[in-house]
Amino acid sequence: MSDDRLLVPVADTPTVRQTVESAVKTALGDSEGYVRFVYVHSPDSSREEEDPTVDPPVKETTEFLNRVVVWARDDAGDREGDLTVETARLGFDDYLFSPEDVAEVLIEDGTAHDVDRVVLDPEYDPGVGAPFLRPLEYELAKFPGLDVEEAPVQARARRTPLLAGSTPIQAGALFFVSFAFYQVLAGTLELFDVVTGAVSATIVAVGLARVTFHTDPTFASLGRTLRLVVYLPYLLYEILKANVQVAAVILHPRLPIDPRLTRVRAAVWGGLPVTTLANSITLTPGTLSVRVDGRTLTVHTLVPAAREGLFDGGLERGVRFVFYGRDAMQIASPRERNDTRVLQPPDEAETTDGNDSEGDVAKLNETGGDGANSNGGDSR
Amino acid sequence: MIERLRVATILVLVLLGLFFTFVSTTGVLRLPDVYSRAHTASQADTLGAGFTLAAVALALGWGTTSYKTVLLLFFIFVTNPTAAHAISRAADEEGIEPWTTDDDRTDEDLLDASQMETDGGDRRGDQQ
């Protein structure tokens, strides 16, 4: 294989330097000397509190890619002339959540530039969180005509979400929460409780700070907590209302249910907001989130009324209120954005979705989704 | 008088809690497939527990013990939907199709169908 063209996704990992070196060596060794470094943007979980419609950190990534190019030239040494280096930033306009998304972007770019080999940094993870590499390799390998290999790097100090160091603020916040919980359990503020509580809270803070927090809690998160308090009564009311509805259905002698699987693309981003929304949906009777892929929620609905409620997006507005502030509530409902779909259309052609199967309305209205995004962006 | 009112409130809350737990049990027994059952399991039950625990907290009055009840409530509200999500996700991963009104299969059939789709029976045994 002397005409291999390499695609190397890079991110700021401990082993990226070695990966670049290895890729360059491969390129100069048995390939035509073409290396394409790509940086894949994705909703960094550390930015979950922001609406990700904000410009991604262009400057930083450009600098990073420039650094990669300098490294590559270094490694090429006197054979610099034989080496063609290109860089690109991908996933700029989309919000990539899962390994599949990233793989798809990579494949798309790879095909466009006639690449036939992907070199993966063993530490590679564009910030999606979760064990990443294996699924990504799996996804890439499914695409024919593309070789996937891991760069042979030494000293694989793997950086998992659990391992990165915690900051004092994270540890402090967790210490506070843990200590407060301990004192509530103890009930009395005796010296013994204060001392052992401090010891316990220290253990918890040191051990779990990185597990619990992705980022430093800020004043914004305090504001979010306050808004969450406002949101809870509303959620409780919704739960009660829907519970009565569903109870009536379940106790009804004929059991008039009409279960359908639906899919909603929510206008919230990041782990905590999506979880809050998913759990709110689950808690509200009649709707149950079955799968959460990025911001696409697969929701099982029990009765039509619950389905309508879901598509009206009341809870989504609530969650947006909690995480993005009051202005963000002014958003078109998922139905108006065309972000909804019933996955199991009834056999009779009742709905506009048609009696045909999936293919018919396969594509969502993109402008609808984007409208939602920019709406969120304005609201900041 | 206040005391009587408190007791009356407690009774009402316990009854509501029992009612919703009853609904949840009925739902789990009556509904046709695992997804619909997960609905009542996560919701009616959470609400039933919520009402009953509220009654307990009211009965215990102001103090450490009723704080603990509130904590119980908080944890149940956080963990129950997650459990329901985990279960329904597992069902989905296994390929169990949700039942719809125009579907005349029973839940057993749906289970069999899902196993047919993969390779039936033991899918993990030959892994090593």
Next chain:
Amino acid sequence: MSSDDSITSESEESTYTESQVIMTTVRVVAPFSLTYGLFLTFHGSGSPGGSFQGGAIMAATVLMIAFAFGIEPTREWLRNRTVVALAAGGTATFTLVGLIPVLYGRRFLEHRFYEDQFHIKTKWGLEAIEVGGVAPIVAGVITGLFFLIAAGLFDAEEVSEDE
């Protein structure tokens, strides 16, 4: 990013990724359960529960994290040697508390000795056994067993380098 953006993309073929919802819930619950385990350990002398239960709950917290984040990251977060150190250290502490009176010619685990010699109340001797001995042993052994069953059969090197 073309097909996933459409709401109809089939999830059937997708790779397994850890569930966001489960991860986030565990992130919220884990600190509380760990604190509660420690609370039980420290309060064994005054309320029901004690170090055995506390240790078990601490271990359950580790299991919880392992199930949410995947076992490999958890094994790197909590190294094998930490687990072994917990179990062995617990046993050593217990033995030490028992043996010190023997060194002074008293009987094994004679708590009264500490009161006579150092004016340490018997209560603290019991606490030392509970907090320093039983809880780490239980937490360490359960976590170790879990790691062993979870990953032992897959990578022999990890296990062997640990001894």
Next chain:
Amino acid sequence: MTPAFLTAETVTDVFLLAAAVFLLLAVAMFYRAIRGPTTQDRVLAVNVLGTNTVVVLALVGAGLGEPSLLDIALVYALLNFLMAVAISKFTVDRGGVL
């Protein structure tokens, strides 16, 4: 006039009686745990049973005046969802998650 039975003693009885009813419901729920048919159904049933246990423990604790039972309930409230999470991974055979 409020009815005469609205006293603190009634509350105790009501709590214990309610706990019994909760347990009866649990026995009924147990049918689902035995029958399945899917494993998920069983886990679901046991999860509901776990929630019921928390409630029963709280009721009995309040009814018998034993606040220590709330501590046990707290353990269940914290750990009950673990089995559901574990099962959700158990049934997935892709990715070698367990």
Next chain:
Amino acid sequence: MTPFEAALFVFVLATALTTAFLRDVLGVIVVFAAYSLGMALFYAFLLAPDVAMTEAAIGAGVTTLLLLLTLVKTVRETEGPRFERPNLPALLIMGGLLVALVLTIGDFPALGEAFDSKGWVWRNPAVTQYYIENAYEDTGVTNAVTAVLAGYRGFDTFGEAVVVFSAGIASLLVLKREVFTRE
């Protein structure tokens, strides 16, 4: 028997029998978790919160997960009938044993009583009474269970701790050997 106890009794019995007879191992693990719930309630109702707490922590958090994990590494049989067919001779023997044991129940003292049905003083009253009366003064610990476990019977507890530790070591060795023979 109060309604509460009756319901609990039925529940625990049902779970125990199902655990014994269900064929699907995965199902058994799940049902066993339900059994553990029932037992925890039993202990709680008999006012043994320490034991109930143990059952809760181990039953809810640990046993199920370890069993499931073990199941992942082994083979699960899913074919065949739903329930195990009981082995008749074994059933007879166990039934006889059960009857014999149940017959002795009448001779036990009632819950919290020191005297049994024949008016005999129940076993070791001196020691038990001593613990109950002197635990706090001797050890300064309000939870008598802890006082007994860590104080009066500290040596027993030490033995148990060592047993747990060596059990951990032993399973480490056994499973490690498994790894090497498989390689």
